Amino acid sequence: MTALERFHPIGTPGQPWTDADKAQWRASQVRQRSYADDVLGLIEGLRSTFDVQQYGELDYQADGRFPLFAVRTRDWQADLPVMLVTGGVHGYETSGVHGALQFLRQHGQDYTGRANLLVAPCISPWAYERIHRWNPDAIDPNRSFRADSRAGESAALMALVAPVREQVLMHIDLHETTDTDESEFRPALAARDGKPYEPGEIPDGFYLVDDSEHPQPDFQRAVIAAVEQVTHIAPADDNNEIIGSPVVAHGVIQYPLKKLGLCARVTDARYTTTTEVYPDSAHATPAQCNDAQVAAVRAAIDYALTHP
Template identity: 75%
Template sequence: MSTATAFYPIGTPGQAWGPAEVAEWRSRQVRHRSYFDEVANVIERLGERYEKIQYGELDYGADGRFPLFALKSRNWDDALPTMLVTGGVHGYETSGVHGALLFLDQDAGAYAGRINLLVAPCVSPWAYERIHRWNPDAIDPNRSFRDDSPAGESAALWALAAPLRASALMHIDLHETTDSDESEFRPALAARDGKPYEPGEIPDGFYLVGDSEDPQPRFQQAIIAEVEKVTHIAPADARGEIIGSPVVARGVIDYPVRKLGLCAGITDARYRTTTEVYPDSPRATPEQCNQAQAAAVRAAIDFALAQG
């Protein structure tokens, strides 16, 4: 668990941010890595095996323009089940991006001719470069998936998934829970919304977030069993919770995904889940985190295929 303080250096305690505070926050964000070098170039190479599509572009002024890419099965067949994989909705959650790319490189070929696959590896490229949770307007894309989304990242993915909304069988959204959630992102959220910051506890290990409206517990446990071969599963805390939510099964909590505007709710897929890898654990390496994400995708597809 990380150490955090109640103070955040932008805004006035008890008052929600306005445009001036958002502008000050954005001016403090620093580019740490390159979406084009680390992600788009890998997508370009994978485009030799999959159909690369550009499903949008984000224009962030002086920060640059960011094309949004997805990769899909070359021989799409409406008679086959459709599987959707998303990563990098929160750009700072590195293994969500690189785990999706790893799955495409090492695993996805085994499913050719058996499924339709659509993968959006990096939904939030500006945030990927700045290792941040929000987009440049201080909006969390993973609370913004709806028809009238204020986040360009969410609106573009929403439109990409729209033709698959009724037909998708499975959707897995790849995330991380990090120590910086407590040291930076939750204090910033409290400051942005003019609310008091209440410290939380970061779980050590992998867990899943199912949909409380349709939890599919056997699906969730099949993923947990496969991921456990790669990395450890987060235990419940002393209250029987993970990040403030009751543990409903080993390594699983549930959220109302559509009510919260989460990415996992963008289709009517029977099987939906959100992964949460813990990259700051002393028991995990970056490669383990990427492999854990790939294992989760394999397990999700395999279960969905077996159940139909």
């Protein structure tokens, strides 16, 4: 047995986790911050200018109940396109949550009469509190946007967007890539699935994930250009890749979003992208990461409005 095979302390190397392993993993997850204080309090402050909709509730027994909220344009107009913004699919990716809320506070009303905004800022509140990637069942919500989803977080968002699915012109999903992806989450994934852990590299900087099945290169370039005014863009590695995927343009890689069950393809929006901010960079602050997410959202909406 190599050190890499035994990197993660839970489970038996080469064997997927049992229910007992998953229970052990869940018991090891410690609440480190408050969804109610950090997120719901900020959402409450938006009620004077937006409609706030509870679209579900997650009941995680001893860990508590978590209401799910979306923020919507107050004067919703059926003939306007819908701009969908999601954050916190992975609860530990902080700037995704707070960047979405900051965008609403600072710029949400800029689009009144031009577009309908639908923002779900914290899709995974249990994981937000525990600074983790998965939900308490050791399921990654961002691989679970499917009709038969076993992740309550993903199923709730799909139900939220179903009535307006055909109206969504643009969807931007706000994420982070962190050092803990490599130190904790990828080893845990390998252990959970009974596979060997293969070390990778963490890119230093911001990048985007386009849909390889429906690419929109000009849209991605517009978002990168806006974010580059706020923070640095991740360079390609020596293989011209970022996290193992070929770089197709400055700061842009591609995934087959629907095939992988990713949030950014929860609708058939013409314009989709997933942001990835690097908060552990020596060249970026938490505030700068939030600002980068805001710049990305604004650029995405502006591009979609001028290229309908």
